Amino acid sequence: MPKVILKNITKKYGNVLAVENLDLEIKNGEFFAILGPSGCGKSSTLRMIAGLEEVTSGDIYFDEVKVTNLSPADRNIALAFENYALYPHFNVYQNIAFPLKIRKIPSEEIDLRVKEVANFMKLTDVLDVNVRSLSGGQQQRVGVARALIRRPAVFLLDEPISHLEEKLKESMRTELMRIHNDLNVTTIYVTHDQEEAMSMADRICIMNFGKIQQIGSPKECYINPANEFVAGFVGEPPMNIFDTLIIDKKEELKLKIFNQEINFPRRYIQVINQKSEWLKRKIVRLGIRPVDIKCYRTKEENNLIEGEIVFIELRDEEMCVINVKIEDFYILVKTNRSLKPELNKKIFLKFNEEAISLFDPETGINLNR
Numbered sequence: 536m537p538k539v540i541l542k543n544i545t546k547k548y549g550n551v552l553a554v555e556n557l558d559l560e561i562k563n564g565e566f567f568a569i570l571g572p573s574g575c576g577k578s579s580t581l582r583m584i585a586g587l588e589e590v591t592s593g594d595i596y597f598d599e600v601k602v603t604n605l606s607p608a609d610r611n612i613a614l615a616f617e618n619y620a621l622y623p624h625f626n627v628y629q630n631i632a633f634p635l636k637i638r639k640i641p642s643e644e645i646d647l648r649v650k651e652v653a654n655f656m657k658l659t660d661v662l663d664v665n666v667r668s669l670s671g672g673q674q675q676r677v678g679v680a681r682a683l684i685r686r687p688a689v690f691l692l693d694e695p696i697s698h699l700e701e702k703l704k705e706s707m708r709t710e711l712m713r714i715h716n717d718l719n720v721t722t723i724y725v726t727h728d729q730e731e732a733m734s735m736a737d738r739i740c741i742m743n744f745g746k747i748q749q750i751g752s753p754k755e756c757y758i759n760p761a762n763e764f765v766a767g768f769v770g771e772p773p774m775n776i777f778d779t780l781i782i783d784k785k786e787e788l789k790l791k792i793f794n795q796e797i798n799f800p801r802r803y804i805q806v807i808n809q810k811s812e813w814l815k816r817k818i819v820r821l822g823i824r825p826v827d828i829k830c831y832r833t834k835e836e837n838n839l840i841e842g843e844i845v846f847i848e849l850r851d852e853e854m855c856v857i858n859v860k861i862e863d864f865y866i867l868v869k870t871n872r873s874l875k876p877e878l879n880k881k882i883f884l885k886f887n888e889e890a891i892s893l894f895d896p897e898t899g900i901n902l903n904r
Contacts, residue, residue, distance in 0.1 A: 544593035568736035613682035763899035820894035827890035
């Protein structure tokens with residue numbers, strides 16, 4: 536299966552810049568997700584890879600072969616979209632067979648390949664059923680089967696399960712991962728749902744306003760976000776981000792948070808010392824994920840931050856998310872329900888100092904990058 540390489544790709548629709556100077560290398564056999572909000576350029580990127588949109592400037596390669604100006608039919612790709620685009624007057628067999636039929640593949644080979652892919656996608660029992668009679672999940676599997684019957688080198692998926700109910704989403708995520716692993720096909724998956732990208736992809740490209748914000752493994756993007764946008768977009772609940780003050784006590788650095796001093800995160804000490812201007816400017820943006828804040832119902836130790844619980848959201852049998860008001864700011868905390876939080880009651884917080892991220896207040900860029 537080929538690597539997919541994008542070199543300095545730009546896409547304009549009239550005066551609208553949808554994708555700007557995009558450089559990507561998607562590895563052979565990789566499950567690669569392109570993640571971002573609506574209008575960030577992710578679908579335009581996928582459509583250029585597929586050949587459905589012309590590239591304004593730049594080039595696309597499959598391994599060493601330049602495919603920028605090749606038609607979709609000549610790129611050996613398969614596509615599955617949010618809209619199944621099934622033929623409603625056809626049954627399942629006819630829908631799956633259609634890509635081979637229009638290429639005038641012999642009927643014996645078509646029959647063999649349809650049955651092969653139907654078995655792979657667990658559709659054997661409904662081959663004679665009209666697609667209008669199928670459930671949403673079955674229709675999605677027919678769409679995927681029709682794409683796979685071409686035996687593609689690159690599998691492109693654009694928001695393929697976003698409209699399905701939650702249980703079907705979980706089932707289809709598992710199904711798509713099975714397909715990818717069994718076929719070892721290079722897969723590019725576009726989604727606005729960070730849970731999908733984080734649970735499925737080997738690597739993620741996070742986009743906003745037509746530009747790459749970060750490329751990395753789900754763990755890298757979660758633990759070490761490149762900037763404030765990534766920090767807020769990846770992770771559920773989102774990262775808490777607010778201004779904090781650097782205190783230089785000569786012998787050691789501290790961060791002042793809501794009138795409490797905490798230790799400076801060790802992974803940033805060398806960065807701050809190398810950029811002495813930060814010690815003069817004092818203020819940085821601090822990010823902390825809700826799961827990295829520990830809660831106490833009483834002030835059991837020093838340097839705890841006091842707040843008031845203003846909202847409680849039960850997540851499952853074990854966890855809940857509480858919204859804590861501290862002065863005029865609100866902090867999200869993910870904690871165990873065994874804490875038995877109560878509305879309008881005091882709560883005391885302790886930040887995991889080594890899980891803190893620090894961002895430039897002007898650019899939003901992580902200071903360790």
